[in-house]
Amino acid sequence: xxxxxxxxxxxxxxxxxxxxxxxxxxxxxxxxxxxxxxxxxxxxxxxxxxxxxxxxxxxxxxxxxxxxxxxxxxxxxxxxxxxxxxxxxxxxxxxxxxxxxxxxxxxxxxxxxxxxxxxxxxxxxxxxxxxxxxxxxxxxxxxxxxxxxxxxxxxxxxxxxxxxxxxxxxxxxxxxxxxxxxxxxxxxxxxxxxxxxxxxxxxxxxxxxxxxxxxxxxxxxxxxxxxxxxxxxxxxxxxxxxxxxxxxxxxxxxxxxxxxxxxxxxxxxxxxxxxxxxxxxxxxxxxxxxxxxxxxxxxxxxxxxxxxxxxxxxxxxxxxxxxxxxxxxxxxxxxxxxxxxxxxxxxxxxxxxxxxxxxxxxxxxxxxxxxxxxxxxxxxxxxxxxxxxxxxxxxxxxxxxxxxxxxxxxxxxxxxxxxxxxxxxxxxxxxxxxxxxxxxxxxxxxxxxxxxxxxxxxxxxxxxxxxxxxxxxxxxxxxxxxxxxxxxxxxxxxxxxxxxxxxxxxxxxxxxxxxxxxxxxxxxxxxxxxxxxxxxxxxxxxxxxxxxxxxxxxxxxxxxxxxxxxxxxxxxxxxxxxxxxxxxxxxxxxxxxxxxxxxxxxxxxxxxxxxxxxxxxxxxxxxxxxxxxxxxxxxxxxxxxxxxxxxxx
Numbered sequence: 304x305x306x307x308x309x310x311x312x313x314x315x316x317x318x319x320x321x322x323x324x325x326x327x328x329x330x331x332x333x334x335x336x337x338x339x340x341x342x343x344x345x346x347x348x349x350x351x352x353x354x355x356x357x358x359x360x361x362x363x364x365x366x367x368x369x370x371x372x373x374x375x376x377x378x379x380x381x382x383x384x385x386x387x388x389x390x391x392x393x394x395x396x397x398x399x400x401x402x403x404x405x406x407x408x409x410x411x412x413x414x415x416x417x418x419x420x421x422x423x424x425x426x427x428x429x430x431x432x433x434x435x436x437x438x439x440x441x442x443x444x445x446x447x448x449x450x451x452x453x454x455x456x457x458x459x460x461x462x463x464x465x466x467x468x469x470x471x472x473x474x475x476x477x478x479x480x481x482x483x484x485x486x487x488x489x490x491x492x493x494x495x496x497x498x499x500x501x502x503x504x505x506x507x508x509x510x511x512x513x514x515x516x517x518x519x520x521x522x523x524x525x526x527x528x529x530x531x532x533x534x535x536x537x538x539x540x541x542x543x544x545x546x547x548x549x550x551x552x553x554x555x556x557x558x559x560x561x562x563x564x565x566x567x568x569x570x571x572x573x574x575x576x577x578x579x580x581x582x583x584x585x586x587x588x589x590x591x592x593x594x595x596x597x598x599x600x601x602x603x604x605x606x607x608x609x610x611x612x613x614x615x616x617x618x619x620x621x622x623x624x625x626x627x628x629x630x631x632x633x634x635x636x637x638x639x640x641x642x643x644x645x646x647x648x649x650x651x652x653x654x655x656x657x658x659x660x661x662x663x664x665x666x667x668x669x670x671x672x673x674x675x676x677x678x679x680x681x682x683x684x685x686x687x688x689x690x691x692x693x694x695x696x697x698x699x700x701x702x703x704x705x706x707x708x709x710x711x712x713x714x715x716x717x718x719x720x721x722x723x724x725x726x727x728x729x730x731x732x733x734x735x736x737x738x739x740x741x742x743x744x745x746x747x748x749x750x751x752x753x754x755x756x757x758x759x760x761x762x763x764x765x766x767x768x769x770x771x772x773x774x775x776x777x778x779x780x781x782x783x784x785x786x787x788x789x790x791x792x793x794x795x796x797x798x799x800x801x802x803x804x805x806x807x808x809x810x811x812x813x814x815x816x817x818x819x820x821x822x823x824x825x826x827x828x829x830x831x832x833x834x835x836x837x838x839x840x841x842x843x844x845x846x847x848x849x850x851x852x853x854x855x856x857x858x859x860x861x862x863x864x865x866x867x868x869x870x871x872x873x874x875x876x877x878x879x880x881x882x883x884x885x886x887x888x889x890x891x892x893x894x895x896x897x898x899x900x901x902x903x904x905x906x907x908x909x910x911x912x913x914x915x916x917x918x919x920x921x922x923x924x925x926x927x928x929x930x931x932x933x934x935x936x937x938x939x940x941x942x943x944x945x946x947x948x949x950x951x952x
Contacts, residue, residue: 805824906932
């Protein structure tokens with residue numbers, strides 16, 4: 304049932320291979336290497352490519368990779384155990400050959416051992432499937448061990464009774480008044496049936512410790528009603544009494560009138576005398592002109608500890624629980640203190656470290672699912688390694704974590720918008736970029752920043768206002784375009800206007816507006832079209848269908864997802880469902896999904912940079928832009944090393 308089983312070294316040398324089908328499976332193995340092994344995605348249980356499901360194991364001691372492939376519709380329960388058995392069997396032979404000096408060894412004789420072990424695994428799987436499956440009894444389950452007493456948090460000086468109630472040693476006996484209160488409720492119910500019965504019930508409580516005064520008080524409550532005493536009657540207020548005080552109306556400052564509506568209406572351009580555009584700009588805004596030429600600058604790297612600092616040594620030398628700063632990466636390496644030199648690392652040795660690492664990553668806003676997979680990837684790379692000195696253990700763990708994070712944040716393919724836009728300009732076609740994302744993440748604002756950067760590099764831009772749902776969306780883009788044209792007036796570009804706005808108002812079809820905008824840009828020889836879409840939640844099916852239609856009809860060159868750097872687990876849910884919706888609601892064979900990410904509000908998170916790792920890990924797409932402020936020049940490129948330093952700080 305297995306289509307392929309191959310063993311090769313990390314250097315790419317195939318040591319042994321068994322193929323159960325005549326079809327070439329090289330592309331599937333290459334996809335596993337490039338998309339999983341090289342991208343530090345060791346936390347994935349299986350990898351699917353076309354019609355195949357692939358699983359692999361790494362042997363870090365001998366630098367070997369074991370890969371098995373089978374049809375993905377098959378449910379093979381023995382694959383994991385069989386893969387581990389083959390790994391142990393082959394590595395023993397490989398180790399013996401290395402010790403005996405057989406470097407150019409041919410492992411063709413391993414095929415017989417492979418077939419024998421495969422037959423044994425299949426037979427054991429069949430026997431396990433035919434065996435009677437008996438349900439566990441309640442006593443055998445873990446739930447039976449959980450009692451009421453075990454779930455109660457006890458404080459000092461408390462004991463538990465059989466009934467599950469906790470009684471403190473210092474607890475005082477219940478007062479007779481509380482008992483009388485409970486008795487009065489029973490007596491009141493009996494009073495409705497027969498008053499003498501209730502009186503008898505009260506008298507019967509004398510033997511239970513009630514004094515005469517309490518009994519008289521209870522009788523008064525029963526006869527005259529709870530809270531009322533004899534001889535006193537409730538006085539009703541006269542309707543002509545004091546009137547209820549009315550709430551005074553709030554007096555707002557700067558109250559406007561109908562005369563101010565004309566001046567406050569910015570929804571359309573007025574034919575009144577135009578105010579000079581420079582009047583809308585501050586002197587600081589005028590200084591922004593000329594700062595965006597060329598490629599964007601990278602994020603400034605976070606300071607990190609020196610390589611000579613050993614976090615384990617720093618922790619061991621600290622006294623009185625003081626926190627060490629140099630190189631002590633969140634103290635997760637303290638668990639390696641008990642390891643000795645020349646020891647082969649096992650999963651049990653590094654499990655405490657991985658748990659601390661996972662908690663730290665979650666605290667840095669990494670999604671819990673991604674943090675778990677990242678820890679598994681680090682464990683896969685470390686398990687089986689033989690380390691020399693005590694110091695190299697901590698250094699190796701730290702280096703492995705850094706390499707994994709840097710590899711995740713490094714894009715497979717660099718998105719160069721300037722280069723692609725210039726190539727499209729030579730072909731006399733506009734370069735189309737579509738922005739999508741949830742509500743309130745800053746799509747329009749960051750679209751304006753990117754527009755300013757493109758203008759700085761002498762590219763004419765058309766902004767398509769396809770957010771026909773949110774009130775004020777078109778006016779916001781109109782304000783940005785007017786401001787950008789003021790910063791870059793036509794006089795500074797040979798009489799050519801650099802920014803255009805294409806809008807058709809509200810309530811229209813966004814896909815149709817985008818199509819007309821692209822055609823208009825093609826006719827006017829405009830270089831770049833930036834399509835602004837409405838914010839939508841990932842679970843809103845009608846709006847997700849509308850976005851899919853816009854992308855399917857217009858086929859943009861680049862689809863950018865705009866996401867906040869503030870989110871944690873929500874980042875995984877947003878990106879996964881956006882990509883899934885673009886695939887499900889499109890009838891195309893190869894639907895256009897998200898190509899890159901715009902990370903906004905990066906200046907508000909300090910060192911909690913985990914959202915960037917979560918977004919890149921879940922999609923495999925690069926972070927193209929990072930928003931770091933509120934001005935047009937606050938747009939940066941992602942620096943993977945800077946993010947990793949902040950993540951491990």
